[in-house]
Each structure stands twice: as C-alpha cells, then as structure tokens.
Amino acid sequence: MADLTEEQKKSYWRYNVTLTTILLIVWFVVTYLISGLWAGWLNQYSFLGFPLGYYMAAQGSLAIFVIEIAVYAHLMNKLDLKYGIREEG
Amino acid sequence: MSLGKVFGLYTVCFLGVTILIGIAERLFGLPPRWIGWIFMGLSLGIYIVIGIITRTSNPDQYYVAGRGVPAVFNGMATGSDWMSAASFISMAGALSAQGFAGLAYVMGWTGGYLLLAVFLGPYLRQFGAYTIPDFLGARYGGNLARIIGVVAAIACSFTYLIAQVTGVGLIVSRFIGLDFSIGVFAGLIGVLFCSVLGGMRSVTWTQVAQYIILIVSYLVPVVYLSYQLFAIPVPELTYGRVLQTNNAKALEITRDAKEKETRALWKKDADEANAKIKMGNINDNEADKLKTAAKTATQQATAPATSDDAKIGRYLTVPSGVGMWNFLALTFCLMVGTAGLPHILTRYYTTPSVREARTSVAWSLFFIFLLYFTAPAYAAFARFVIYAKLVGTHIAELPRWVTLWQPAGLFDVVDKNGDGIVQWADFVVKSTDFVVLAMPEVAGLPFVITGLVMAGGLAAALSTADGLLLTIANAFSHDLYYNVIDPSASLTKRLTITKILLVVTALVAAWVATFRVAIIVELVAWAFSLAAASFFPALVMGIWWRRANKTGACVGMIAGLAVTTYYMIGSRFYGVSWFGTQTIASAVFGLPVGFITIWLVSLITEAPPQPVQDLVASVRYPKSGQAITGDPLGRDLSAGAH
Numbered sequence: 106m107a108d109l110t111e112e113q114k115k116s117y118w119r120y121n122v123t124l125t126t127i128l129l130i131v132w133f134v135v136t137y138l139i140s141g142l143w144a145g146w147l148n149q150y151s152f153l154g155f156p157l158g159y160y161m162a163a164q165g166s167l168a169i170f171v172i173e174i175a176v177y178a179h180l181m182n183k184l185d186l187k188y189g190i191r192e193e194g
Numbered sequence: 195m196s197l198g199k200v201f202g203l204y205t206v207c208f209l210g211v212t213i214l215i216g217i218a219e220r221l222f223g224l225p226p227r228w229i230g231w232i233f234m235g236l237s238l239g240i241y242i243v244i245g246i247i248t249r250t251s252n253p254d255q256y257y258v259a260g261r262g263v264p265a266v267f268n269g270m271a272t273g274s275d276w277m278s279a280a281s282f283i284s285m286a287g288a289l290s291a292q293g294f295a296g297l298a299y300v301m302g303w304t305g306g307y308l309l310l311a312v313f314l315g316p317y318l319r320q321f322g323a324y325t326i327p328d329f330l331g332a333r334y335g336g337n338l339a340r341i342i343g344v345v346a347a348i349a350c351s352f353t354y355l356i357a358q359v360t361g362v363g364l365i366v367s368r369f370i371g372l373d374f375s376i377g378v379f380a381g382l383i384g385v386l387f388c389s390v391l392g393g394m395r396s397v398t399w400t401q402v403a404q405y406i407i408l409i410v411s412y413l414v415p416v417v418y419l420s421y422q423l424f425a426i427p428v429p430e431l432t433y434g435r436v437l438q439t440n441n442a443k444a445l446e447i448t449r450d451a452k453e454k455e456t457r458a459l460w461k462k463d464a465d466e467a468n469a470k471i472k473m474g475n476i477n478d479n480e481a482d483k484l485k486t487a488a489k490t491a492t493q494q495a496t497a498p499a500t501s502d503d504a505k506i507g508r509y510l511t512v513p514s515g516v517g518m519w520n521f522l523a524l525t526f527c528l529m530v531g532t533a534g535l536p537h538i539l540t541r542y543y544t545t546p547s548v549r550e551a552r553t554s555v556a557w558s559l560f561f562i563f564l565l566y567f568t569a570p571a572y573a574a575f576a577r578f579v580i581y582a583k584l585v586g587t588h589i590a591e592l593p594r595w596v597t598l599w600q601p602a603g604l605f606d607v608v609d610k611n612g613d614g615i616v617q618w619a620d621f622v623v624k625s626t627d628f629v630v631l632a633m634p635e636v637a638g639l640p641f642v643i644t645g646l647v648m649a650g651g652l653a654a655a656l657s658t659a660d661g662l663l664l665t666i667a668n669a670f671s672h673d674l675y676y677n678v679i680d681p682s683a684s685l686t687k688r689l690t691i692t693k694i695l696l697v698v699t700a701l702v703a704a705w706v707a708t709f710r711v712a713i714i715v716e717l718v719a720w721a722f723s724l725a726a727a728s729f730f731p732a733l734v735m736g737i738w739w740r741r742a743n744k745t746g747a748c749v750g751m752i753a754g755l756a757v758t759t760y761y762m763i764g765s766r767f768y769g770v771s772w773f774g775t776q777t778i779a780s781a782v783f784g785l786p787v788g789f790i791t792i793w794l795v796s797l798i799t800e801a802p803p804q805p806v807q808d809l810v811a812s813v814r815y816p817k818s819g820q821a822i823t824g825d826p827l828g829r830d831l832s833a834g835a836h
Contacts, residue, residue, distance in 0.1 A: 109815060114814075114815060117814075117815065118814055121814075125312045125313075128308065128312055129308075129312065132305065132308050132309075136301055136305055136525060136529075137522055137525070137526075140297070140301060141518065141521060141522050141525070142518065142522075144294070144512045145512035145514065148506075148510070148512060151434075152434075153431060153434045154434030154435045154437070154438060155433075155434035155437060156437070156510060158512060159294060159297075159437070159510060159512075160434070162294065162297040162300070162301060163297055163300060163567070163570040164430060164567045164570075166301050166304075166305065167300065167301070167304045167305075167563050167566060167567050168563070168567070170304050170305050170307065170308050170559060170563075171304075171556070171559050171560050171563050173308055174307060174308055174311045174555050174556040174559055175556040175560075177311055177312060177552065177556075178311070178549075178552035178553045178555065178556045181316070181552055182549045182552060182553070185548075185549065185816055190815065190816050190817070192547040192548060192549060192816055192817065
C-alpha cells in the first residue's frame, strides 16, 4: 500500500475521533446517569421482574459495554479496509 | 490440529474426568478430601504440562508470545488474567452483603474495558513494545519516565500478587485441609512452571486453559439452582423474581416480633461491649476482641429494611447524597484503574495485528461479562436460600449445607433468644465467601461439583498470579536492568535474570503472604486507584496528544501518584476527608491532577523532538505489510538470539 495522503489521514482520524466520542457519551450516560444518579427513580419501573435501575446497573450496562466495544472493533476494522490498510501480522 | 480443536478437546476431557469422579463418588463413596486432591493435582498437572510444552527462549515469544495470539484466545487469557481470586470467590458474597452499592464493582470492573478499547489497546499494539514502561521510555524519551513507570507497575502489582497467593493458600487449606503455608508453596509450583519456562507464551496458553475451568465451575452450581427453582437454566433471567421475593421477606423480617426480640438482644450485646471499651483499663488484645464483638453485634442488630413501613429493603435501596457520590466515584476509579493496570495492558501486545487487538478487547469483555453478570444472581440466590430455607427452621434440623460448612468458620448459626427457631438475626456471617463456596451444597449437588469450584477458584488465583508475576519480573529485568543499568547485556543473560527474578518475586510474595496481614485485601483495592492516577493519564496523553512531553509526563505521574497516595493514607489512617470520599476511590482526585499537570507542564516546557512527534502520529494509522516487532527505537533486541 502506498502511504495515506495527508487528506486521507485527516478524514481517517476524524472518523475515529467521532466514533470514540459517541461511544464515550453512551458509556457516560449508561454508567453515571442511568445506573447511577437516575437508578433510584428508574426502580419504580420493572423489567423481567427486576427493578429497572438495579437491572441496568447489574446487567444492562455490562451488556451495553460489550456491544459498544464490538461495534468499535467492527467499524474501525472496516474503516481500515476502506483506506486500504491491510496488516500482515 | 487447530487451536480451537485443541482447547475443545481439552474442555471435553476435563468435563469427562469431572463426570468420572462424580460416578466414583456415587458408586464407591469417594471421600471429599480425595476429590479435593484429585482436582488440585489434575489442574496443576495440566498447567505444568502446558508450561513444559510451550517453553521458549526466543525473546519475542518470551515477552509477547510471539505476537501470535488470535483475538478470541487472547480474550480468554485476558479474562482469566483479569478475574482474580476476589472476583471468583468474594464478589458474589460482597454483592449479597452490600446490595445495590456493591454493583459499583460489577460495572467498574467491566466498563473500564471500553476506555481500554478506545484509548489504549489498539494504539499500544501498533506501537509494539514489550512492556508498558517500554512505551513510556520511548514516548517520553529517556529513563526517568521509564523508572517512574517501573515503580508504579511494581506498586500496583505486588500487593495484588500477594492477595492472589493468599487466595491460593486459603483455597487449598479449606478444601484439602493442607496447612496454609504448604498450600501457598504448592500453588507456586504451578505458577512458576509456566512463567519460568516459557514467559508470556506459556502464561498465555495456561490462562486460556484456566479460563475454561474457571467459567465452567462458576456457572454450573447457579445454573443448576436456577433450573431447580424455576425450571429455567438461566439464572440471569430468573433472579429478578428472586429479588422480589427477597424484598418481601426482608420487609416481613423487619416487622416480625421474634426477629425484633433477637435484634434487641444483639443491640444489648453491642452496647455492653462498647461500654466496656469506653471504661478503659483493658489491654489491647481484649480491646480488639471487644471491638470485633461489638461490630458483629451491631451488624446482627441491623434490620434488613430501615423501618417497619419501608417499601424496599436496604439491599435494593439506591444510595443518595454522599453514598451516591461514593458509588459514582468508586465506579469511576475502578474503570480507569482497569484500563491502567500493566498486567492487562501487556496482553494486547500479544495479538498479531491492530485489528486483532481491537477484536480481542471485545472478546475479553465478553468472557469477563459471562462471570460478572452472573455474580449478582449468585448473591440473590444466596439471600433467597437463607430467607426461604434457613429462617424459620428448627435449630436441630438445619439444612445440610449449614452443618457441612459451619465448621469452616465462614458463618455461624446461634439461637440468640433461645426459642429453638432460626431467626435471620441468628445467622452470623463471618466471611461472605460462603456464597460461592457453599452454593453446590445449597443446590444439593454432589461433592464433585464443590471440587470443581475449588479448581475454578484455584485457576482464577493462579492465572492472575501468573500475569502479575511476569509483569513484576519484566519491570525489574527488562526495564530496570536491561534498559537502564546494562543495555549491552546479552539475550541469554537477560532471560536468565528474568527467570531468577520470577522465582525470587514468587518466593518473596509467598513469604509475605504467610504473615496473613489483614490489610492486604484492602491494599488490592488501592492498586486500582494507583494505576488510574499514574499510568492512565500518561498513556492517554502520550497517545492522543503530540505535544505531551517528558517533563510534563514525569511531573504529572508523580503528582497524580502523590495526591492519590496522600488521600489514601490520610483518609485511611488520619481522618482526612474530602467530600466524604472513601479511601478506595482516592484516584478521583489524583487522576484529574495527573491530567492537568501533564497538560500545563508540557505547555510551558519545550515541545517533544520531531522523531517522537512522528512516532505519535504513526501510532494512529495501522501500517500495511509491516508487523512491528522488537524495539520501536530501532535497537536490535534479539541480539545474541541466534
């Protein structure tokens, strides 16, 4: 592969930064608001028999973290291919 | 044979042997102690054999497993590297005691992987060094940053290692009745065989094998119990109903007259003990005993709900005010600490490419998730079993698991008001570890499953010990000796020094563990705050900000460590309190100080030299066709290898 042009480098990095920011916002909201500050209020609702706030802190947030990382890996690996980056390990 | 087939076959064989032991137990009445011995011998044997098969003296193999570990397997290895004796044996119990507040651990120890995935993992892999101080040394040009990194790595890892070694000793002594110190040294043989013979390569494949034992043994008892109670073998789904039942029972217990009577008796005990302490004129030994008695009595006198007309028990109550602040602060520190612990970060040096490193973080968290989202189910089932099957039974007709585990000293059943009936307040918990340890008996499973749980706990402790030991030995031998003291040392000499250090570190850790110092367990939680305040800011700034320089990073790491350590020691021993923050969340102050210091000091000092800035830029774009191996500064690390 030829080296990336300056322009390509910029847009590659911009995509990465945007994706990272979105994932971190979701992470923050899920952890500190939904499973933290709002958990008491959410507990008045029930999900699968669980109080919702408790459920989010015990299972929901964890599942969301796994999905977030999987999405990150998938999109970034796809982006690499788009820019012709094929590593040979 | 492919790796998948090898480990598939291994899993089938392991399950087969477990079933055979189960049959032997039923047919020939194999005694429990024998089952304990068989499981310990079998699992240690497996680890030793893997260690021997994968032995190596090639530096790339020894330090980073030849950078050839596929994502899924690195995920499993990270899983067992990460999940320690505490995660396996103690977390479910702590959750059952702390309720909602305890979920900070569940979220903190998983959410950190997102930070690792987006801020560090793939970039460290692209950089491609051997150790974390290696990165600090290359990025922040010179030995100062490297040495601070070495000190921080050892500070985080050593107490953590002692806790694992203690865990090994406890498991062995509880299950097969060996003396604690003999148990410790027996476990160390398993650890040393892997790490000394093949470094990272052996440790990696052993950890994969350990993960499989660990996860199977954790899930079997609780899945079976869920099936027994609800005919659905998915405890994660069914424990919602258990929570509701528990809550109703907690409210009932709070109002019950007999329970109130029992609690009042405990309250009286607590008051008497406290009065005696106040009067003074007793020696230290007696005072300690009284304090413990007062603490137990106070714990037993506490009702499961705050008042007679409460709607929910303490267990489900979401903390508010300072409690909420501490919950959030602890979650945050554990997350950032997770992303900063060197023995976890080095695992991402071992994948073949950046792509695999990214995928590997996802697999890691998935494998960790399997255990962590089951732990609260364990906690709920344990509470259920005590509420539904113990409270209200006659003192002479205790369930089998109680009579079996009571002698182990984890809990006690006392008939406080002498009515011959077990009240909730009559169940005195001494160590919440009973939740995991006694679960197979609770579910009415044969002893072979208890043996399996022992093997799982042992695997959890040994695998974490493996990773930590290697990190410590490499910090001394690779970072301190080779890079700082004698850069011309030959490969043979370096590997010999690493091997000697592995043995010495292991022996020192075992020796310290035999003192059974109570504070060790507490210090483990401190490791997260130390890692969060020292490594995380320097690594993230080093990767994400070209302008971060040597002076900034060094001052920042020291400032972060200093503030965190000050608050830890101050709040634990000298009554310092900022916003009522608990000791284990100390990094909530140290971390921002670290970031801000690196930023400010870097700005007012000279920009890093051009080659370093180019290095930062190059880490952002995975390279095609060239796997980065060896030293990023171009020195020939394998000198003398041929």
